[in-house]
Structures are given as C-alpha cells and as structure tokens.
Amino acid sequence: MRRFLMVGVATxxxxxxxxxxxxxxxxxxxxxxxxxxxxxxxxxxxxxxVGMKLLVADTIETGSGGSVGIILRDDSLVSLGADSSLxxxxxxxxxxxxxxxxxARLSRGTLEYISGLIGKLAPESVRIDTxxxxxxxxxxxxxVKSESAGG
Amino acid sequence: xxxATLRIPAFGLFLTLLAGACASRPPLPVPxxxxxxxxxxxxxxPDKAGTTGVVIVSASGAxxxxxxxxxxxxxxxxxxxxxxxxxxxxxxxxxxxxxxxxLPEPPARFLLYFSKGTADLTPESEAVLRDATGAIKxxxxxxxxxxxxxxxxxxxxxxxxxxxxxxxxxxxxxAAGGVPASILEITSHGKENPLVPTADQVAxxxxxxxxxxxx
Numbered sequence: 001m002r003r004f005l006m007v008g009v010a011t012x013x014x015x016x017x018x019x020x021x022x023x024x025x026x027x028x029x030x031x032x033x034x035x036x037x038x039x040x041x042x043x044x045x046x047x048x049x050v051g052m053k054l055l056v057a058d059t060i061e062t063g064s065g066g067s068v069g070i071i072l073r074d075d076s077l078v079s080l081g082a083d084s085s086l087x088x089x090x091x092x093x094x095x096x097x098x099x100x101x102x103x104a105r106l107s108r109g110t111l112e113y114i115s116g117l118i119g120k121l122a123p124e125s126v127r128i129d130t131x132x133x134x135x136x137x138x139x140x141x142x143x144v145k146s147e148s149a150g151g
Numbered sequence: 152x153x154x155a156t157l158r159i160p161a162f163g164l165f166l167t168l169l170a171g172a173c174a175s176r177p178p179l180p181v182p183x184x185x186x187x188x189x190x191x192x193x194x195x196x197p198d199k200a201g202t203t204g205v206v207i208v209s210a211s212g213a214x215x216x217x218x219x220x221x222x223x224x225x226x227x228x229x230x231x232x233x234x235x236x237x238x239x240x241x242x243x244x245x246x247x248x249x250x251x252x253x254l255p256e257p258p259a260r261f262l263l264y265f266s267k268g269t270a271d272l273t274p275e276s277e278a279v280l281r282d283a284t285g286a287i288k289x290x291x292x293x294x295x296x297x298x299x300x301x302x303x304x305x306x307x308x309x310x311x312x313x314x315x316x317x318x319x320x321x322x323x324x325x326a327a328g329g330v331p332a333s334i335l336e337i338t339s340h341g342k343e344n345p346l347v348p349t350a351d352q353v354a355x356x357x358x359x360x361x362x363x364x365x366x
Contacts, residue, residue, distance in 0.1 A: 032255055067249045079255070084250075123204075132226055135207070135209075143251075148189050
C-alpha cells in the first residue's frame with residue numbers, strides 16, 4: 001500500500017537510486033541553534049543551520065556552549081545542550097503501514113525529548129540508548145544527561 | 152616506586168584519622184560529586200497537558216521505572232539504575248538548562264475542510280487558511296507539512312487523486328501568500344487516514360480535509 005504520494009517522487013527515486021544505502025526521506029528539521037552545532041552525514045560533518053532537513057542515520061553534535069532544537073516529522077521535540085552527540089538511528093513514521101519506531105543514541109551530553117505521534121501510537125517503540133543505559137519512553141517528556149568520566 | 156605509592160594512601164588515612172580525632176570544625180561544603188565513571192541521569196517531566204508518562208531505565212540487566220513527575224534515577228557505567236528520587240526544578244535546570252532553553256515550540260496545526268468531491272475550501276476554512284499563513288510567517292516556520300485527505304466515498308485511486316489535488320491546492324495558496332515553496336512538504340493519504348472513522352463509501356465532511364502542520 002502506498003502511504004505517501006510524494007510530489008517530488010522523481011527526486012526521491014533519483015536519491016534512492018544514487019544512494020541506495022541512505023534513505024532520502026526527511027525525518028526532521030533543525031529549528032534552533034546556538035554556538036557550534038554540526039550534523040554528521042555519511043561520515044562528513046557540516047555546520048547545522050536553522051531549516052536544515054535531517055535524514056535517518058544523521059548524528060547531531062554540539063560543541064562547548066552549543067545547543068540545538070529539532071522537530072521530527074512525527075512532531076517529537078528534541079533538544080541537545082552543550083558537548084552532546086545524538087545519532088538518529090531509526091525513525092519510522094508510517095502509521096497506515098504499522099511502521100512506527102524511534103531509536104536514538106545519545107553518546108554524550110544532555111537531551112530533552114517530548115514525544116510526538118510515534119510515542120502516542122506505538123509507545124513501546126521509542127527508545128534512547130546511551131553508553132551506560134537504555135531508556136524506554138512510554139509517550140512522555142524527559143531529560144537524559146550522559147556524563148563521561150570526570151565530567 | 153611501588154613502595155611509595157603504597158605508602159601514600161596509608162599516610163593519608165593516618166592524617167584523616169588524626170584530623171577527625173582532633174578537630175571539631177564544621178565540615179567543609181561538599182562539592183557536587185564528579186562522575187568517576189560514565190553515568191546517566193534520567194528525569195521524567197510532566198507533559199504539557201499535565202499528565203505524566205512512564206520511563207523505564209535499563210542497565211546491567213536491571214530496570215527502574217519512573218512514573219511520577221520530576222522523578223529521576225542515576226546509573227553508573229556497569230551498574231544498575233538507582234532507586235528513583237525526586238528532583239526539584241533548580242536541580243533539573245542545573246542538570247540540563249542548555250537543552251531546556253533549546254527545546255523548540257510545539258508545531259501549530261490547522262485543519263482545512265473542502266466541499267464534497269472538490270479541492271474547493273469551505274467558506275469557514277478560508278479564515279483558517281489565513282490563520283495558517285499568518286502563523287507560518289509569525290514563527291518564521293522552517294518546515295510545513297500539507298497533507299491531503301478524503302472521505303471514503305469513491306474508490307482508492309479516485310480518493311488518492313482527490314486528496315493530492317487538495318494538498319496541492321492548499322500548497323499553491325500558501326505559496327501565493329508568500330510562503331517559500333522550499334519549506335512545503337506536500338503529501339496525501341487518500342481515504343486511508345480519516346479523522347472520523349467511518350464505513351467505506353460514507354460522505355463525511357470532517358474527513359474531506361487538508362492538515363497543515365507548521366514547524
């Protein structure tokens with residue numbers, strides 16, 4: 001069943017063909033930045049700007065004094081404080097196909113998260129992993145700080 | 152050298168005991184503990200609606216469940232999550248103020264309704280379209296989803312076309328109102344995603360709609 005009829009279907013097709021390893025579908029957008037913020041995509045780091053579209057497998061990183069606010073396509077709100085790194089490992093938002101899930105990895109730093117529709121429709125499918133723990137989020141609002149040794 | 156490194160702790164212990172035995176000074180303020188190993192702090196906050204969800208923190212095969220507002224747990228690398236405790240607001244701010252200040256405003260959502268079988272807005276929805284255009288400009292939106300829907304009257308192919316036509320009509324109106332086309336994402340769900348669930352082949356005005364989400 002075709003859930004989304006994209007206007008840019010040709011563009012999508014082109015991206016899918018030229019980058020078979022990456023999904024070209026936008027999963028979110030950068031809404032706010034302060035200080036140093038970058039997005040690592042396919043091993044390359046680019047400075048993040050407000051309005052930048054995010055793809056699955058992107059890693060968002062902030063430097064000291066940096067912060068970033070993101071809105072995902074299911075209307076989840078995500079923000080990172082300074083010296084943070086968040087990898088958007090899995091983002092599935094196709095309710096009609098029953099494909100729903102969000103798994104992100106906070107390798108360091110501070111995260112605030114308010115769940116969107118994925119959390120509402122499939123609460124069991126939302127998880128944040130850190131080097132230390134795994135956090136299952138049942139449709140809600142939370143803060144995670146993952147400190148490295150000595151910090 | 153090994154002998155010296157062994158002696159220092161013993162000597163330190165001796166001094167500590169001596170100081171403890173002789174002094175009755177008030178204790179020095181204890182600085183916030185630095186993490187000796189990597190550790191996580193997880194805090195559950197209330198939702199905007201005033202309700203609170205559930206967070207389950209797992210590590211080393213053990214779990215802690217947070218379900219009360221401002222409830223928190225700590226877990227050190229290789230350890231299990233600690234017994235939940237309550238954090239006050241200043242402590243949460245001290246922990247995560249930078250992230251909290253960067254949290255975006257929630258998206259604004261607008262529902263536009265159409266006459267049966269057409270991409271013509273109902274008269275009432277004209278005002279909502281003006282509101283949506285205003286909101287996009289007011290918040291300097293960076294991402295706007297325009298999602299077309301239909302009721303269940305007619306077959307799938309017909310409704311896929313109709314719901315796409317509706318989304319495109321609204322996107323064109325937004326663009327004409329000054330919204331950059333680059334921030335518009337136009338999709339359609341046909342009759343698959345009704346606002347009001349109905350049987351097949353039912354005319355339902357609330358399902359003939361375009362949802363505009365302003366981020």
